[in-house]
Amino acid sequence: MNILELIEKRYTAKKYNANKEIPQEKIEDLKQILRLTPSSINIQPWKFTFVQNPEMKSKLASVSMHNTEKINQAQLLVVFSVADNLDAFENEVVNEFPQFRKEMFHKIKTYNSEADLKIWLAKQVYIALGVGLTASAAMGLDSTAMEGIETDKYKTILNMKDYKPLFAMAVGYGAEEDANRLEVTPKSRRVLEDVVETI
Template sequence: MDILDLIQRRYTAKQYNATKSIPQEKIEDLKEILRLTPSSINIQPWKFTFVQNTEIKAKLAAVSMHNTEKINQAQLLVVFSVADDLDVFQKVVDNELPAFRRDWYNQMKASMPEADLKTWLAKQVYIALGVGLTASAALGLDSTAMEGIEADKYKDILNMNSHQPLFAMAVGYGAEEDFNRLETTPKSRRLLESVIESI
């Protein structure tokens, strides 16, 4: 399938087939694909938590607003978090990034309020969501991006100290009867000429 077909056919799954397992190989591919996400100055301020454990997934589902049922049904939940303790993250920058990147980051950090720096870091994590949604489709899997989570409760359940959860992505095989499948709910987008300008 070419990339346009793939993007036209992907949809947000609202119901999953709870009994159809995802081959572990595909999950391992998804981990590596997320790791390879690009980011500004290659800063990589993320953590991706792959939750397959059904008990932990159920705890997270219970604090996921209108998304509870789909998280319980889906075989995989990926939680996307951003570095939140900037002192801890500084050690990552110092130890794992080349000097020219580190200098760039340090300059940015010195030149803006902490809240703005954190917003910029969080934006980088959203790039990984785009990659993850597209990659899921390419792997023959259905997915759901979800900002509808109680992030602070996720943080407690996952025992996170230096990261802040931002959103999650359910992954699995969409249920045949899902009303959000394209057969029942065709793709809805603004017109090309409204959103694309060609000069």
């Protein structure tokens, strides 16, 4: 299958087969893949929390709005968090960067408000979501990106101090009866000519 066919085939799973296990090596590959996500000035302001433990997954599912059932059924939940304590991030991560990148971060920090800086960092984490969704499909797994989670409650449950959850991704095998499967609900997108310009 070429990459276009792969992307045409991926869809957002709304129901999972709770009994079909993901081979652990695929989960380990996904960890490596997310770590390799590119980011502006290679800043890598993220934490990826892999939740397979059913009790922890169920706790998080209970504070996940309309996504509760999916998270309980899916074998894996990945929580994507962003560095939120910027001083701690600078001390622990940025200080280990090569000099020129350290200076770049300092400049960005000096010339932007904290709010803008945090928006910029969060954008980098979204790149990892794109990588994660595509990689899951490439590994024959189904997935669900989920902004519909109570991030403050996630932060408390996960006992996070310097990072803040932004969104999550459920991963597993989509259920046969999932009405969001492409056979039932074909992909819906704006037409190519409206979103792509060729000059």
